[in-house]
Amino acid sequence: MIKVQNLVKVFGTKRAVDDISFTIDRGEVLGFLGPNGAGKSTTMRMITGFLPPSGGTVTVGGFDIVERPIEARRLIGYLPENAPAYTDMTVHGFLNFAAEIRGLRGDARKKAVSRVVEMCFLESVLRQSVETLSKGYRHRTCFAQSIIHDPDVLVLDEPTDGLDPNQKHEVRQLIRRMGEKKGIIFSTHILEEVDAVCSRAIIIDRGKIVANGTPDELRQKSEWAGAVTLRIRGAASGAVTAKLYQVPLVKRVTVVDEKDGHVTVRAFPKAGANGALAQAIGDAAHEWHIEQLQAEEGRLDEVFRSITMPDTVKEAAK
Amino acid sequence: MNPWRNIWTITKRELGAYFTSPLAYVFIVIFLLLCGFFTFFVGGFFERQEASLVRPFFDWHPWFYLFLVPAVGMRLWAEERRVGTIELLLTMPITAWQAIVGKFLASWLFLALALALTFPVVLTVNYLGHPDNGVILTAYLGSWLMAGAYLAISCITSALTRSQVVSFIISLVVCLFLILAGFPPVINVLEQLVTPHLVDLVTSFSVMTHFEGFQRGVLDSRDILFFLSVIGFSLFTTSVILRTHRAG
Numbered sequence: 261m262i263k264v265q266n267l268v269k270v271f272g273t274k275r276a277v278d279d280i281s282f283t284i285d286r287g288e289v290l291g292f293l294g295p296n297g298a299g300k301s302t303t304m305r306m307i308t309g310f311l312p313p314s315g316g317t318v319t320v321g322g323f324d325i326v327e328r329p330i331e332a333r334r335l336i337g338y339l340p341e342n343a344p345a346y347t348d349m350t351v352h353g354f355l356n357f358a359a360e361i362r363g364l365r366g367d368a369r370k371k372a373v374s375r376v377v378e379m380c381f382l383e384s385v386l387r388q389s390v391e392t393l394s395k396g397y398r399h400r401t402c403f404a405q406s407i408i409h410d411p412d413v414l415v416l417d418e419p420t421d422g423l424d425p426n427q428k429h430e431v432r433q434l435i436r437r438m439g440e441k442k443g444i445i446f447s448t449h450i451l452e453e454v455d456a457v458c459s460r461a462i463i464i465d466r467g468k469i470v471a472n473g474t475p476d477e478l479r480q481k482s483e484w485a486g487a488v489t490l491r492i493r494g495a496a497s498g499a500v501t502a503k504l505y506q507v508p509l510v511k512r513v514t515v516v517d518e519k520d521g522h523v524t525v526r527a528f529p530k531a532g533a534n535g536a537l538a539q540a541i542g543d544a545a546h547e548w549h550i551e552q553l554q555a556e557e558g559r560l561d562e563v564f565r566s567i568t569m570p571d572t573v574k575e576a577a578k
Numbered sequence: 579m580n581p582w583r584n585i586w587t588i589t590k591r592e593l594g595a596y597f598t599s600p601l602a603y604v605f606i607v608i609f610l611l612l613c614g615f616f617t618f619f620v621g622g623f624f625e626r627q628e629a630s631l632v633r634p635f636f637d638w639h640p641w642f643y644l645f646l647v648p649a650v651g652m653r654l655w656a657e658e659r660r661v662g663t664i665e666l667l668l669t670m671p672i673t674a675w676q677a678i679v680g681k682f683l684a685s686w687l688f689l690a691l692a693l694a695l696t697f698p699v700v701l702t703v704n705y706l707g708h709p710d711n712g713v714i715l716t717a718y719l720g721s722w723l724m725a726g727a728y729l730a731i732s733c734i735t736s737a738l739t740r741s742q743v744v745s746f747i748i749s750l751v752v753c754l755f756l757i758l759a760g761f762p763p764v765i766n767v768l769e770q771l772v773t774p775h776l777v778d779l780v781t782s783f784s785v786m787t788h789f790e791g792f793q794r795g796v797l798d799s800r801d802i803l804f805f806l807s808v809i810g811f812s813l814f815t816t817s818v819i820l821r822t823h824r825a826g
Contacts, residue, residue, distance in 0.1 A: 310669050
């Protein structure tokens, strides 16, 4: 549905988006991750045709966003960052306006408005002016606007920003449900959202794509993937560490905790261990009194940090 | 889809926005008070002893508009940029032109309404004597066109900034230039300084010069063309500014 090819955006001397390419198909929910200022919003603004690209192309449903902007935009629903809405209008008036400008008239418009009002739980504020709404309601009003014409493509810039946990949950459910029939791209800072909603995630940093895969694939990139945490009674941390280093698959061992005769250590696997570390450690450590042995899953936040700020993480590891 | 439908959708929204804020009512009341006050007290409507609106009423319009029209136009784009709704508006399936024209039309219609509400003055002069209503009508038309020219200039300044105050001040200065270029005291000074050709050139840029014809009841195509081309050029400039902003 969306095809982004070699997209570049230059602001002055800064390359805000630097040669990005990816595609989104129908039925896919793509999470767009990255630190602040990585170029997420700029990319989305180019996909929706708000900013003209400095280089490269974007096509939406086969229409080039620069050559055939009107046809392409018809297919897109867009929730910009900070969810702007006309503050001088009522929620009802605003949604009516959005429907009308999308070409919905008469009965079709009424149906569309009542559909999104129900989906986004806006009944109670329908006659209220947007200015007086709380942040959560204003956000949902703008979200409602983006799905009013039941678009094939949804571009959502931080759709859960500023919502309370319940509302976040609702919006995630909504995105996942709609993602079955549409192509959706949404940006977020919240990594748990990636697991909850996305079928695929892209991490960008300083304008470049640094990772692209399913949440599981990304997690595999983590140092934590396949790591083993051991809790042992009646052993000294020094001896345990020395012993663990003799296991061939172990790359690094850290002492997590040592008190009351218990020691907790964590062993990180070398590349290519493929989850065999727990077995190997179990075999090597039979003389110890193991209270707990736990194989860790990869952690997205750690992947995110190691990819987007490699220098800092390395320093912390020293 | 029919472009006029899109334009009308935008126009309706903008008009609605005027009347949900106190701005519209404040503007209309101030405009009518100013018109009444200047016509009857400063303009000496009764002392003139003639059934005409030209001098006591329409003469003041270029000066009223100097302050009031930038106040109407200042929010058009500055507010969209400040709140961020411009990102919504320009990613809708409409062209930037449709948005620009739609917004301009809404403000222009609003000014037409304010102007139309001065009708008691017309009734008064008709009650007191036998004015040439044709002249009054052309003067109204000229006044509205002049307001449109001011408004289009306010569109440019509004697109330039996200601050309504900055927009107001810049458009006021530009409009002031358009008035002064044809203001008799200024022309007198100019005539002593530069060649007559140059004076003609400068005055031909003034709204005063072109409004003059309408006030005399003359519908000169050159005057109409002047105002329409100021509007057209300004709206075009607005579209260029909006595009450059986005190009970064």
